[in-house]
Amino acid sequence: MVKHSENIIVGVSIGDMNGIGPEVILKTFEDTRMLEICTPVIFANAKIVSFLKKSYNLNAFIQGIDKLDQIVLGKINVLNVWREGVNLENGKLDEEIGKYAIKSFQAATTALKNNQIDVLVTAPINKYNIQAEDYKFAGHTDYLNEQLEGDALMFMIHEDIKVGLITDHVPIAELSKHINSKLIEKKITTINRSLVADFKINKPKIAVLGLNPHSGDNGVIGKEDDEIVKPSLEKIFKSGIQVFGPFSADSFFGSNQYKNYDAVVAMYHDQGLIPFKTLSFGEGVNFTAGLNKVRTSPDHGTGFDIAGKNIANEGSFREAVYSAIDIYKNRIEYNELTNNPLKKASGKV
Incomplete structure (x- = not known):
């Protein structure tokens, strides 16, 4: 051949x-x-x-x-x-x-x-x-x-929206056990690298959704966002990656905030895939980034x-x-x- x-x-x-x-x-x-x-x-x-x-x-x-x-x-x-x-x-x-x-x-x-x-x-x-x-x-x-x-990452892609996941097929009851700074840093670094190499986006802007409702509401609805997510994002930002958040997931997509970013990072499967499939169903693609x-x-x-x-x-x-x-x-x-x-x-x- x-x-x-x-x-x-x-x-x-x-x-x-x-x-x-x-x-x-x-x-x-x-x-x-x-x-x-x-x-x-x-x-x-x-x-x-x-x-x-x-x-x-x-x-x-x-x-x-x-x-x-x-x-x-x-x-x-x-x-x-x-x-x-x-x-x-x-x-x-x-x-x-x-x-x-x-x-x-x-x-x-x-x-x-x-x-x-x-x-x-x-x-x-x-x-x-x-x-x-x-x-x-x-x-x-x-x-x-x-x-x-490499390190595989589920990255849902469409012309108008891209959504990456920190965790994918993890039961809701076990989520807090999986969310940690090391995982967040690894996944966001992978997404940033993919946006540059796989999608030709120079200096991508990445939005991250909070784990809890209203990103924890200053600790009233869970402490993970204040104690794990926010410090992780600050560290990643200082490394040179343009990452922002955590944003409250309930209004992020309905208010069209996602359009201001090259990718959105969700903490868990349904948090990211429900809005992604709602906005792109029939044209969306599941891409395994990081490999x-x-x-x-x-x-x-x-x-x-x-x-x-x-x-x-x-x-x-x-x-x-x-x-x-x-x-x-x-x-x-x-x-x-x-x-x-x-x-x-x-x-x-």
Whole structure:
């Protein structure tokens, strides 16, 4: 396989095949314009993907391959990760299907580590049916954090709003045990670095939401904001990162304050994702920042309730592909500029 510099190899994990993942994947790449900017490689089984394509009355041409060195540029490649048939049932929570979702994801991650694909876009999985002896992770992010270099951070991105999380899949009852200065500093530093390298934002401005209602109201509603969050932000600001807050979360988005910042940092999952999805649903993207490789995902779940009905909107998955490609290119440009800035500025090679 001879790769052209502009043809990005996009690895795609199939997700839960009883959900809408395969549908939004195939609808995205049925548009031949997508194949002009990237070459998708779906990690699954060619016969199953062809069957699903027919069930959705799609015209996408499937190129089955057995090895990654057989990738055909400008085509929808399907790598045969397994050979056996699989019984699919739309909308059903099935542990067997969960095992195949993980087979696909792990194979795609290995290819990403080995530079056989450029970026990874993951279709939704169900966190319940993926649990097994060799896979005890809450989702994609924790596994990627173990397999790749760096510190993973859930970063929800959209053209108009970006939201990062200090904690992600942590029960509300345990939040205060996880919030500490070291974690806050690490996450905000990661977000700042990502804004610069991945999104080409010079000197980004970052807003941070308080942990408690009204950011604790001077200690009346919890002491964490005064004792942990505020001192952490002051220290980070002194280090040169433009970070502001903590802001009261209840009015921050409704008053459009978020528009004054390049990113917003939420203390926990729902504090950040509820407003993000409200403002961007259907176009938002889940990006795993902080790692040495690029991974994105749509901002929705498996969609069991509409699986098989051919009504799933592929918009978020398509945006996930676009975002992965853009971030990949931005990182290359950033690395070129920062690794040898004098030669780049003078035009020397």
